[in-house]
Amino acid sequence: MIRFDSVTKSYPGQTRPALDDITVEILRGEFVFLVGASGSGKSSFLRLILKEDRPTAGRIHVLGQDLRSISTRKVPYFRRNLGVVFQDFRLLSNKNVFENVAFALRVIGKSRGFVQTAVPETLKLVGLDGKGKRMPHELSGGEQQRVAIARAIVNKPQILLADEPTGNLDPVTSAGIMTLLERINASGTTVVMATHEAGIVDQMQRRVIELSSGEVVRDERSAGYAVGGTLAPPVTSVVGAIPADDAVATDGAAAALAAVGAESSGDADGAEAETIPIAASTTDDATADALVASIRAEEALHESERASSGDAVPIETTDAAASVAETAPTTAKRPAAGKKRPAKRPAAKAGSATKASEEAAVDTAMDTGTVGVAAPKVTRKVMEEAPPLYIEPEARDAVTDEAAEITAAATMPIEPLTTKARKGGGSSGDADDAADGDGRDGPPGRPAAPASAKSAHLTLAERLGLRSPAGPRAGDDDQEVGPVK
Ligand SMILES: Nc1ncnc2c1ncn2[C@@H]1O[C@H](COP(=O)(O)OP(=O)(O)OP(=O)(O)O)[C@@H](O)[C@H]1O
Numbered sequence: 001m002i003r004f005d006s007v008t009k010s011y012p013g014q015t016r017p018a019l020d021d022i023t024v025e026i027l028r029g030e031f032v033f034l035v036g037a038s039g040s041g042k043s044s045f046l047r048l049i050l051k052e053d054r055p056t057a058g059r060i061h062v063l064g065q066d067l068r069s070i071s072t073r074k075v076p077y078f079r080r081n082l083g084v085v086f087q088d089f090r091l092l093s094n095k096n097v098f099e100n101v102a103f104a105l106r107v108i109g110k111s112r113g114f115v116q117t118a119v120p121e122t123l124k125l126v127g128l129d130g131k132g133k134r135m136p137h138e139l140s141g142g143e144q145q146r147v148a149i150a151r152a153i154v155n156k157p158q159i160l161l162a163d164e165p166t167g168n169l170d171p172v173t174s175a176g177i178m179t180l181l182e183r184i185n186a187s188g189t190t191v192v193m194a195t196h197e198a199g200i201v202d203q204m205q206r207r208v209i210e211l212s213s214g215e216v217v218r219d220e221r222s223a224g225y226a227v228g229g230t231l232a233p234p235v236t237s238v239v240g241a242i243p244a245d246d247a248v249a250t251d252g253a254a255a256a257l258a259a260v261g262a263e264s265s266g267d268a269d270g271a272e273a274e275t276i277p278i279a280a281s282t283t284d285d286a287t288a289d290a291l292v293a294s295i296r297a298e299e300a301l302h303e304s305e306r307a308s309s310g311d312a313v314p315i316e317t318t319d320a321a322a323s324v325a326e327t328a329p330t331t332a333k334r335p336a337a338g339k340k341r342p343a344k345r346p347a348a349k350a351g352s353a354t355k356a357s358e359e360a361a362v363d364t365a366m367d368t369g370t371v372g373v374a375a376p377k378v379t380r381k382v383m384e385e386a387p388p389l390y391i392e393p394e395a396r397d398a399v400t401d402e403a404a405e406i407t408a409a410a411t412m413p414i415e416p417l418t419t420k421a422r423k424g425g426g427s428s429g430d431a432d433d434a435a436d437g438d439g440r441d442g443p444p445g446r447p448a449a450p451a452s453a454k455s456a457h458l459t460l461a462e463r464l465g466l467r468s469p470a471g472p473r474a475g476d477d478d479q480e481v482g483p484v485k
Contacts, residue, residue: 001159001190002026002049007058009044009214017056018044020214026192028158031185033201034194035225036211042194045211046161049192050082051075063158080108083152083160083189087167089144091136097123097147098132104151122154123147126180142173146180153184160184162193166200174200198225 002025009019019041026032034042047053048060051067060067063081070078091100101119110118123132126146136144145165152160162181166174178200185191195201201208202224210218218227 001028001030001063002192003059003061004045004048005059005061007048007055007060009041009048009053010056017214019048019055019211022058022214022216024209024216024219026190028190029185029188031182031191031204031206032193033204033206033208033225034192034211035196035201035208036217038196040211041214042211043163044214046084046163046192046194049159049161050084051078076108080155081158083149083155083157085145085148085152085160085162085165087164089136089141089148089168091144091147091151093136095135096132097128097134097136097139100136100147101150101154104154108155110155118154119150122150125153126150127176140173141169142176145169145173145177149177149180149184153189157189159190159192162191164195165193166195166197171199178204201225 004022004024007019007022008017010017022045034045036042044053048055048067049062051062051070054067062078065078067078092103095103098119101122102115105115105118120129120132123129126149128143128146128150131139131143136147139147145168149165160181165181166177169177174197181191181193182204205222205224207221208218208223208225209216210220220227
């Protein structure tokens with residue numbers, strides 16, 4: 001999916017290369033952390049994948065294409081397969097949330113119908129349902145990053161590149177963003193994320209490529225931020241204080257967190273761990289503890305926001321928690337009697353009883369200071385059972401509205417223009433509007449097609465008032481044509 005072969009990147013005026021003879025391969029569906037000190041080459045690595053820059057030496061293949069073979073003119077088309085998220089969000093400040101996400105589709109010529117379907121679905125997916133009309137400055141940092149993620153994934157990229165996406169966010173919000181990225185990855189998108197955040201890397205236990213002075217000094221599967229970095233025991237330290245009782249879905253997410261190291265660390269291709277050690281283990285318990293607590297706090301916060309706005313809790317989140325709770329061992333505390341949350345929620349709207357139960361669980365947890373409603377950890381099992389992440393709108397792909405109209409004109413049955421239409425009514429299509437019996441509108445300035453027409457077989461050239469320089473090729477309705485002389 002992404003392959004660097006002996007890639008070196010040197011910037012003018014720099015004594016040493018930003019990337020030095022890098023050879024690495026990232027497979028489809030992987031979640032890869034790119035770690036290393038400031039200046040080690042992480043952003044340069046991502047920029048090369050995007051073809052924002054070209055290597056000084058070596059070859060890069062992305063999605064099966066040698067990047068050298070992609071001409072500058074074709075780079076925008078190549079980038080449609082890649083989504084990018086930056087530390088500073090890079091939203092358009094004068095456009096609302098909907099338009100920020102829609103923008104990504106409009107510039108690549110998606111139809112209005114596609115935009116109207118895809119944007120709300122994607123906003124819902126990233127937890128911004130109902131916030132489409134907000135301006136960026138009316139959002140929290142985490143929400144702004146969710147908009148940026150929505151913009152990055154709305155076109156279903158095969159690869160998502162994230163350059164320190166949590167760099168400007170507090171730990172609580174970062175945890176929510178990571179859950180989202182994990183879910184995006186679980187749907188099949190390859191994710192490459194540059195980060196400095198040891199707690200996140202340790203928690204996620206995914207492949208880690210470590211750079212130091214432009215060299216790959218470690219490439220380790222299911223790893224932590226540093227060599228041997230593993231999931232600290234944060235869950236027991238937080239949840240373990242809670243008296244054991246029945247497992248409940250609300251608290252099951254905490255158990256899921258405990259299980260995540262084992263469940264989500266499965267390697268896509270089953271390869272054995274492969275490590276090039278360079279540093280001592282520095283598992284950071286405090287950071288991991290903070291991360292777990294922050295995940296819970298963020299979800300509790302969101303939960304109360306949703307409760308106050310009357311929104312339903314997204315089904316995938318709660319089901320994920322419930323599903324994991326059913327399988328994972330837990331020592332979670334039961335909320336107040338009679339408030340046990342059902343394992344499954346109704347899909348469309350959370351019922352009032354469920355809501356009350358949810359709120360009670362949050363209250364209980366907050367009161368005791370022990371546990372809130374945690375963000376569920378998305379395990380492999382959960383993802384296998386989850387609905388598809390991306391929508392498949394019934395939209396025409398890769399066409400602008402105008403192109404769609406032209407395509408419609410080319411494919412619908414059509415009569416030869418009447419003499420009247422040819423002479424005077426060409427732009428309004430009056431004569432043909434009168435004859436339009438099927439209710440379909442033709443493209444502006446062109447006659448609409450009568451349903452009952454015994455169509456003369458016209459080429460696209462003739463339909464669009466164009467002709468092929470050498471005359472139409474037999475049986476080819478869509479041939480490129482030159483203008484009428
Ligand atoms: N456009 C540029 N011109 C000159 N030097 C550059 C340029 N971009 C990066 N560098 C240099 O290349 C090296 C790697 O930079 P890069 O931004 O890739 O590192 P990084 O690991 O992403 O750093 P950080 O974590 O601080 O973002 C650094 O020494 C940097 O100064």
